[in-house]
Amino acid sequence: MDLFVSKYINKIDKKGRVSLPSSFRNVLPKANRNEIILYKSIKTPSIEGCGVARLKEIAKRINNLDFFSEDYDDFSTSIFSEIITTTIDKEGRFLIPEELKLYADIKTEAAFFGQGHYFQIWEPKKGLNNTEDSRRRLLKEKKSLRMMLTQQK
């Protein structure tokens, strides 16, 4: 499977290391399986992460925004200047930069949420609450989650 799916809660040890879930590691391209990209989520107090390839996709999407809009600057500043690359050790662990940990209020545990082509890292309780809220919003708006899941092409 070449998508980030499911959720995992892993511990952060004394040295600040945390395991990237095995299934997430397998999504990373074999060439660059020892590094990931991290940045602050724009909309939520969480960290987003992905492999290098995803970065180009984001760049493209931002590029499609109106160049003179305020959004353009805001997005490109918020994203590109904040991106941090991190290396993954042989056991599959990495260090979450202090700044990002503060931003997401992460201390002793990190919750990893698959988001398809990328993933999010949350303080566990906040992450679970966020999932709840998302689902509630979708159901309330009667957006057809079911269709999304079961619809035939």
Next chain:
Amino acid sequence: MDLFVSKYINKIDKKGRVSLPSSFRNVLPKANRNEIILYKSIKTPSIEGCGVARLKEIAKRINNLDFFSEDYDDFSTSIFSEIITTTIDKEGRFLIPEELKLYADIKTEAAFFGQGHYFQIWEPKKGLNNTEDSRRRLLKEKKSLRMMLTQQK
């Protein structure tokens, strides 16, 4: 037959393994016959499952949403982080994740219900009751529908 049909009740062994019914296994594409995706049913206390091919469909559909919209985030959170992939061993068995077992109140036995393009996994008694209820609702509807159609003033 490339549809999930009929119902089966299988045992969960000490290790938590349960056989995916043979006829269900045959519905899975030969390429990815060793893994399925599972997620909580939206409307019922049951688990829904299908092959991984569908997941890629979903990913594509979500990716077509406006990248910066709230829906994009809600869908990708509600779907990707809630989906669990699980591998099927050579004997055709798989593990039902603890969280899903709790959600569906499944302990020692799992009832599989074909639903066409996907299937449901129930705690046996609840599953059978659900079938009853469905049938009753359907008959009631039919009856009132017929009345409506044939009733003469």
Next chain:
DNA sequence: TGGGATTATATGGGCGTCAATGGGTATATG
């Protein structure tokens, strides 16, 4: 067509491997 043989399915259990985690030590970098 009957009966034995072969195959498939559901189920049980042993054991090696891997993932997550912990910690010691070398190395780097300011």
Next chain:
DNA sequence: CATATACCCATTGACGCCCATATAATCCCA
């Protein structure tokens, strides 16, 4: 030299892979 981080090794528990058995289904041939 002090702190941070990469590398190495160890531990534990979960899971995958393999082999075994029972029962059912199918087949095949006399």
